[in-house]
Amino acid sequence: MTRDGDCYYVISSLYGYPIRRSCDGVDGPWEVVGKIFPNGSPQWFKDYLNTTNPMYEWAPAIDKVDGKWRVYYAGTTFGSQRSTIGLATADDIEGPWTDQGEVKSSVPGKPYNAIDPDPVWAVDEKGDRTKAYLAWGSWWSGLYIQEIGADGKPLPEAPEVHIASRAKGGLEAASVIHHDGYYYLFASYDGCCAGPNSTYNIRYGRSASVTGPYLDESGVDMVNGGGTLLLAGYGNIRGTGHQDVFEDDGTTRLVHHYYDRTRPAGNFDAYLQVRDLTWSEDGWPELLGPSTTIGGVGVPFINKSSELCLDAWEWNQTPGTVMRTATCNELNVQQWYVSDPGQSADDFVTITNRNSQLCVDGGEFDTARNSPAMQQACESLDSHAYAQEFQLEATRDGWFKVRNRETKLCLTAATANVAGSNTTWEACNAGDAQLWRTTAVPEERLPFTVTAATRCVAGKVVVAVTSRNDSDMAARLEVSTPYGSKIVSVIEPGKSVSSTIATRLVAIATGTVSVTATSSDAESVTQASFAARTCG
Structure with a gap:
């Protein structure tokens, strides 16, 4: 090279x-x-x-x-x-x-x-x-x-x-x-x-x-x-x-x-x-x-509940090391190679850590719940070592479960959501602790419709803004213009609110209004333009 x-x-x-x-x-x-x-x-x-x-x-x-x-x-x-x-x-x-x-x-x-x-x-x-x-x-x-x-x-x-x-x-x-x-x-x-x-x-x-x-x-x-x-x-x-x-x-x-x-x-x-x-x-x-x-880097496994990443932990290359979840980064200990499902007759995959080159292992045919999720020396795909073969069962929006072929248990993040917590094998359920994805979690947006207009009030220009909450969450709004801002404490789903901002000017040029919507889980910014206006 x-x-x-x-x-x-x-x-x-x-x-x-x-x-x-x-x-x-x-x-x-x-x-x-x-x-x-x-x-x-x-x-x-x-x-x-x-x-x-x-x-x-x-x-x-x-x-x-x-x-x-x-x-x-x-x-x-x-x-x-x-x-x-x-x-x-x-x-x-x-x-x-x-x-x-x-x-x-x-x-x-x-x-x-x-x-x-x-x-x-x-x-x-x-x-x-x-x-x-x-x-x-x-x-x-x-x-x-x-x-x-x-x-x-x-x-x-x-x-x-x-x-x-x-x-x-x-x-x-x-x-x-x-x-x-x-x-x-x-x-x-x-x-x-x-x-x-x-x-x-x-x-x-x-x-x-x-x-x-x-x-x-x-x-x-x-x-x-x-x-x-x-x-x-x-x-x-x-x-x-x-x-x-x-x-x-x-x-x-x-x-x-x-x-x-x-x-x-x-x-x-x-x-x-x-x-x-x-x-x-x-x-x-x-x-x-x-x-x-050669062929590319690995992918992260991001947990939905904790928003932490599956981690081989402390650069450990020792078989039997328990995997944990940690704050997501770009280090090799959090990158995993997922085999082509076509290499297995039944579309199962193996998952190998980029740093340790060890494989995710479901245990030595251990079907006990709450057993630690470990890495072990990898076995060949044709060796019928089903403890190292998994189905990535899609749920929705890019999330999936990691179900072991032998034990039928699912990879589970700790409910404590604390970086450094051990992962385990548990009976598969509908909880977010068993949902993973290999691409970045998309930021949730709050869909809003915003319109803006100008008019004259007492010989001065005002900017009138209408905001409609198209989401299913209540949100706090901040309406910002070049001439000032207003805060709406809460707007319920499906409702609209009007905000008027006085410019104290007799003429203004074309401009833009920004509406920032914030809820407990998401945030978005929606913009709209307003026309120039001269009063008097």
Whole structure:
């Protein structure tokens, strides 16, 4: 991922390396605006891999150097060491792109596998770029880095420096950034590309030198198998990895893909997530909650009785946490993903919290009333885990009940209407505590009809206003003109009232009167125009 002006861009694997753009932040919406190779990858690339299958176009990485965009792209056949990295350049990130040919390749017998490129920069004390490097590697003996020249390709005399390895298990996808005097190496461990069975996790180390050694928080060199865990699978989230870390106008962002056990997908159909990183006092990265999944943000669940929002509470990612209601905000703990009802044969949905990635759960087949409403690790939609499936039963005006498939109980807000109160499962009823909506509650308006006219009284102009209450609620009125105001203490439903405001002038111009109607539950403002008038 990178940023160009006000827009974010993601370059992804497969089928010509699609380019996606969002000009509304990392939450999207995202659209495909082109490909690095719209007519297919270069012939040399296909010849080297001995395949024309676009499923083997992998792991692009992007950089901007002296005003020109660079994309390093890779290819291999799955599990093979016959792999290669190429380079394409463009003046505009949306293309057209020009292939610059081979950068690094591997064959059986090499110590490394030449995929997963990552452009890296050494910086001076001011943070300005000095020397360019390329990191790469996947499985075999791990990760390497090498200085590159102005053309973006390795300098012939520059050594290939080994920066990370494991005695056993997967290791790939280097991403190196500089922060506050250190270079940080992030890498993916274990296995990707197996759908929800993927075991990918992200680990890191740091070094005072761009070429290492990179030590984890325990002081173990990543060449010797070190690496402090940053993120692994949790809840319904699996295969968190192939990360890219970049600086975005003072914010450090971690981009990674993952699989969702509740959303069936193929082995290469991963989702993208963006998270922010912060830094501890001693300079180690700390992970914040997920910012987004490509496809959009979640929705709030607003309760009718309390006017509070369903909340995963205090950024908790622990299964079994009781959900509460809290003052509505735009934080991830109050955003929920509702699955497409079409994914279930019976039009039931799952509800997943954006921060915790845990699912709303009706209980372990617990039909007891007043049982706490919790989040639990998500189960697959085809697992018949009916405790995590719900019907959103529409009532009226956008409100609905959340009825659990197994227990037949409904999600209920506390009657106390106090922020921080627990939610429970109760027998479904007609009460407002069981009514929810995922869009903002529309402001109730008091329908009024207002007319205004001018006339002469004793040689001076007066403004006469007639207000009719078309609502079913009694209301207090305030009639305002440029020449003064009047208050009507109460006007009953269906009734009209006339108000006269003296201007004390012999002539006035065209103007506007505003009538503010207020009841115990709603407020509205209705305006009407009056004509110019000259008296005498």
